[in-house]
Amino acid sequence: MKAKVYVTLKPSVLDPQGKAIHHSVESLGFTGVGDIRQGKFFEISLDGATDEEDARAAVERIAKDVLANPVIEDYRIEVEP
Amino acid sequence: MKFGVVVFPGSNCDHDAYHVVSKHVGQPVDFVWHQQTDLSGFDALIVPGGFSYGDYLRAGALARFSPVMKSVKEFAASGKFVFGICNGFQILCEAGLLPGALMRNAGLHFVCRHVNLKVENYSTPFTTEVEKSKVLSIPIAHADGNYTCDDATYHQLEENNQIIFRYCDADGEITAGANPNGARANIAGICNLDRNVLGMMPHPERACEEMLGSNDGRDIFRSLTKAIMAEPAKSLQA
Numbered sequence: 001m002k003a004k005v006y007v008t009l010k011p012s013v014l015d016p017q018g019k020a021i022h023h024s025v026e027s028l029g030f031t032g033v034g035d036i037r038q039g040k041f042f043e044i045s046l047d048g049a050t051d052e053e054d055a056r057a058a059v060e061r062i063a064k065d066v067l068a069n070p071v072i073e074d075y076r077i078e079v080e081p
Numbered sequence: 082m083k084f085g086v087v088v089f090p091g092s093n094c095d096h097d098a099y100h101v102v103s104k105h106v107g108q109p110v111d112f113v114w115h116q117q118t119d120l121s122g123f124d125a126l127i128v129p130g131g132f133s134y135g136d137y138l139r140a141g142a143l144a145r146f147s148p149v150m151k152s153v154k155e156f157a158a159s160g161k162f163v164f165g166i167c168n169g170f171q172i173l174c175e176a177g178l179l180p181g182a183l184m185r186n187a188g189l190h191f192v193c194r195h196v197n198l199k200v201e202n203y204s205t206p207f208t209t210e211v212e213k214s215k216v217l218s219i220p221i222a223h224a225d226g227n228y229t230c231d232d233a234t235y236h237q238l239e240e241n242n243q244i245i246f247r248y249c250d251a252d253g254e255i256t257a258g259a260n261p262n263g264a265r266a267n268i269a270g271i272c273n274l275d276r277n278v279l280g281m282m283p284h285p286e287r288a289c290e291e292m293l294g295s296n297d298g299r300d301i302f303r304s305l306t307k308a309i310m311a312e313p314a315k316s317l318q319a
Contacts, residue, residue: 012231016184016186016187016188016189016227017185017189020189066146069175069182071174071180071181071182071229071231072184072229
């Protein structure tokens with residue numbers, strides 16, 4: 001099984017890197033871009049996993065304890081068979 | 082009395098901390114490799130600056146999982162002193178020993194220069210020897226020093242006088258212009274509720290000799306040494 005984890009800054013947290021990227025995008029001439037927020041994306045291979053619920057629970061722990069810092073970040077998980 | 086300096090792969094201020102403790106504090110000090118779990122014999126631990134694990138994932142995020150950190154948590158829980166400097170502060174936040182988090186500097190640049198610090202609480206084990214109302218000149222050197230926390234945490238820090246250092250101007254005024262990294266309310270250093278764990282972004286170990294432009298950092302190490310000396314008496318009473 002494979003899992004994908006998206007880690008994003010909480011909406012209340014300022015993202016200076018996203019702002020700098022936004023600025024660069026605007027300087028390219030894109031005027032309709034309201035905001036850009038930077039995040040992280042992880043692909044996780046779960047060798048031997050067969051039960052989707054178990055896999056989700058494991059990835060949930062990995063995301064909460066390692067990949068994201070709950071003080072400043074949220075995460076979203078997708079599990080694929 | 083014995084100090085320990087924790088060394089992770091990528092720590093690079095470990096020798097500076099060792100040098101200051103041995104030369105300027107004049108106390109025994111040993112390095113503690115991150116795989117070591119026995120911390121008996123130490124009275125205070127310095128978690129030094131640097132780029133532990135290359136700052137992969139987030140600054141300090143991976144160091145938290147080093148074997149030594151479980152022992153550091155127990156060490157702190159037993160009331161002994163833990164002093165995190167720069168990357169050490171980031172590690173202590175990631176490990177949950179201090180509240181909040183350190184994010185990328187608001188200006189995105191790595192900032193390396195002397196800053197002015199106002200001491201907000203003189204009655205911690207780390208600040209008793211600092212002359213009242215003295216503005217400390219201590220260097221910073223970081224890309225991720227932008228302290229952040231939610232409102233509830235901030236109010237707790239304020240109420241319990243856990244904010245120890247703030248960035249200020251030369252006159253000791255807390256101004257937006259004196260904030261080098263966008264840190265909430267100019268926070269440069271905080272302690273835990275029990276006041277035995279301190280984290281700060283500035284490097285006092287780089288400000289202990291005139292030759293380096295300032296020796297204000299000595300006040301902090303002197304305070305800590307005095308507090309450790311007072312400790313045995315305290316534990317005998319307990």
